[in-house]
Amino acid sequence: MNIHDIAKISGYSSSTVSRVINNRNYVSKKARQDIQKVIHDFDYVPNDVARDLSKGKTHNIGVVLPHTDHPYYTQLVEGIMSAAFPAGYRIVMLPSKFNAEIEMDYLNRLRRKAYDAIIFTSHGISLNELLEYQQYGSIVICHNPGELNIAAAYTHREESYTEAFKWIKSQNYQHISILLSRAYKISATAQKTFQAYRNTFGSEPDKNLLNTDVTTFKDGYNAAMKLCHNNQPDIYFTNGDDIAAGVRQFYLDNNLPVPRLIGQEDQLSGKILNIPTINHHFHEVGKLACGLAINNEIKQLSVESDFIFRNQKNIEN
Amino acid sequence: MNIHDIAKISGYSSSTVSRVINNRNYVSKKARQDIQKVIHDFDYVPNDVARDLSKGKTHNIGVVLPHTDHPYYTQLVEGIMSAAFPAGYRIVMLPSKFNAEIEMDYLNRLRRKAYDAIIFTSHGISLNELLEYQQYGSIVICHNPGELNIAAAYTHREESYTEAFKWIKSQNYQHISILLSRAYKISATAQKTFQAYRNTFGSEPDKNLLNTDVTTFKDGYNAAMKLCHNNQPDIYFTNGDDIAAGVRQFYLDNNLPVPRLIGQEDQLSGKILNIPTINHHFHEVGKLACGLAINNEIKQLSVESDFIFRNQKNIEN
DNA sequence: TCTTGACGTGGAACGCGTTCCACACTTTAA
DNA sequence: TTAAAGTGTGGAACGCGTTCCACGTCAAGA
Numbered sequence: 173m174n175i176h177d178i179a180k181i182s183g184y185s186s187s188t189v190s191r192v193i194n195n196r197n198y199v200s201k202k203a204r205q206d207i208q209k210v211i212h213d214f215d216y217v218p219n220d221v222a223r224d225l226s227k228g229k230t231h232n233i234g235v236v237l238p239h240t241d242h243p244y245y246t247q248l249v250e251g252i253m254s255a256a257f258p259a260g261y262r263i264v265m266l267p268s269k270f271n272a273e274i275e276m277d278y279l280n281r282l283r284r285k286a287y288d289a290i291i292f293t294s295h296g297i298s299l300n301e302l303l304e305y306q307q308y309g310s311i312v313i314c315h316n317p318g319e320l321n322i323a324a325a326y327t328h329r330e331e332s333y334t335e336a337f338k339w340i341k342s343q344n345y346q347h348i349s350i351l352l353s354r355a356y357k358i359s360a361t362a363q364k365t366f367q368a369y370r371n372t373f374g375s376e377p378d379k380n381l382l383n384t385d386v387t388t389f390k391d392g393y394n395a396a397m398k399l400c401h402n403n404q405p406d407i408y409f410t411n412g413d414d415i416a417a418g419v420r421q422f423y424l425d426n427n428l429p430v431p432r433l434i435g436q437e438d439q440l441s442g443k444i445l446n447i448p449t450i451n452h453h454f455h456e457v458g459k460l461a462c463g464l465a466i467n468n469e470i471k472q473l474s475v476e477s478d479f480i481f482r483n484q485k486n487i488e489n
Numbered sequence: 490m491n492i493h494d495i496a497k498i499s500g501y502s503s504s505t506v507s508r509v510i511n512n513r514n515y516v517s518k519k520a521r522q523d524i525q526k527v528i529h530d531f532d533y534v535p536n537d538v539a540r541d542l543s544k545g546k547t548h549n550i551g552v553v554l555p556h557t558d559h560p561y562y563t564q565l566v567e568g569i570m571s572a573a574f575p576a577g578y579r580i581v582m583l584p585s586k587f588n589a590e591i592e593m594d595y596l597n598r599l600r601r602k603a604y605d606a607i608i609f610t611s612h613g614i615s616l617n618e619l620l621e622y623q624q625y626g627s628i629v630i631c632h633n634p635g636e637l638n639i640a641a642a643y644t645h646r647e648e649s650y651t652e653a654f655k656w657i658k659s660q661n662y663q664h665i666s667i668l669l670s671r672a673y674k675i676s677a678t679a680q681k682t683f684q685a686y687r688n689t690f691g692s693e694p695d696k697n698l699l700n701t702d703v704t705t706f707k708d709g710y711n712a713a714m715k716l717c718h719n720n721q722p723d724i725y726f727t728n729g730d731d732i733a734a735g736v737r738q739f740y741l742d743n744n745l746p747v748p749r750l751i752g753q754e755d756q757l758s759g760k761i762l763n764i765p766t767i768n769h770h771f772h773e774v775g776k777l778a779c780g781l782a783i784n785n786e787i788k789q790l791s792v793e794s795d796f797i798f799r800n801q802k803n804i805e806n
Numbered sequence: 807t808c809t810t811g812a813c814g815t816g817g818a819a820c821g822c823g824t825t826c827c828a829c830a831c832t833t834t835a836a
Numbered sequence: 837t838t839a840a841a842g843t844g845t846g847g848a849a850c851g852c853g854t855t856c857c858a859c860g861t862c863a864a865g866a
Binding site: 808812813814815816818828829832836 | 841845858
Binding site: 179184185186187188191197198199200203222225226227228 | 812813814815816817818820821822823
């Protein structure tokens, strides 16, 4: 049962049926009623895929997510959804594991019109490759693209990072461990972190107290296990409150005094444990990213991160 | 540039081009090479929407989610994705807020072929309404449907709930507060909780220590605020570790002794705070649900929940 | 009375890939 | 040698809704 059947049965053309279905003008009262009756009697509903094909638009937005098994990107996704839903868009989850091949596959799906736009919450492939695919649809990234002409929504991390390190300095911590989610050379975040360190201390971070690929509670736990003996860090600057919580857990489990911690993302674990954190307002970033995706605007929008001080000691002792 | 253009340019028919694109037999080496060259030269990619229309299949699975702003359904979604990805399916996020109209809209999209299957992680509309829509596509729910003939993946909560209440009884707690996510009459989970209570204590739960619509840390906090004076509960049975953490926070903030807590879902907050919990294995449930959705099997699969005992006192004192 | 212009409706092409069927030619088995 | 089976290819219909364009009617303004 399709629109042409309805047309035949009702004695009108498919054009008129289409007008009725889409509630458009230039249909007589009688025709509208006749057609609606047939639609009702035969329990007809139009086919969304045919409509999408015809309109050249799917109202789907692909969202590329490096991880599916931890809450890192949850805030971003929620923000995107909160903007997509009222605008009549749906989001399609695209797990990537930072795998360039998979990411490429998703980009090609954009070419193939599987979705109208694609948001990379993070990406493994180069910005130049992304630039090439802009001609096929709206592409939005979630970090600062610098001079490149690509749509982006992100947080300015510089100031909050510097504020955090200044606080660390003011407290006279000597052995500062930094846990990163991705290696320095491929991660803008890592670079920003180091820059803030340099600006504050005028020196490079201690390489012996560094760990990369730390993204979960468990990773934090394991990183602490590795690092606790190297110069005995007295503070950990981490990529997430959950990670900081993992570090803490290691020390507790081993009856060692828990060092100071700094988290990020203002997660529940940080709230519970009174860990100072940096709120990147990812919900807001997601909203902005989605807006750019929907309107196909190639511009950059950003928000400021906030360093949230909390007195961790309140709970540890 | 479409498949017919490629056909014309290469001098073959669109049937043959289609065979080449889909890597099928019955194409001569020469034809394959000629056509591939044209495809390459003109940088052609097929249109996914047209293909979906033609095949009558989208490889999309809709996932209806009551909430988008808290991590309740995260595990389920992750489980679904982990099964969908290797099978070549993508998931479309459908936020519902338990709104029957919105849920209906999503069901109708199933009729309209917008996705091949739909998974309700939870739902506000009646099972009977869902049953009616089964004719239009694969529908999977995530709770026990009893005798009804509908695909379902869920956890058996009975035993773990009973185990939890037995433990409560063994510890001689007198004032038991129960925090529910949805009202008794509409929530099977609430009913199971009460049943376990009755089985254990032989009586009804104290209505004065009951609260519904508690799903987040903040909700837990507020519920504790309301309930702490009614008979002073000495234990809270909650719907999630995060909620239990919210209860705890209220007591801490007000310098009151923290009562015992029982959480659910084995969330990070529970791990950190040593709150006993009930692991419903939602990741596994999600996987199972997705399998049913993909294979369009109308059957029921379930796993057992586990009560995980932890000695909360370790941390509170 | 003539001209606009709004209103109502249908035809047909368009968006684009897939697939059934027919037909021709080439092997292979009998 | 002949029938059967396999290979290669094209035509056209199919999946299905949208939209441009043409055409006719009728009322309002000139």
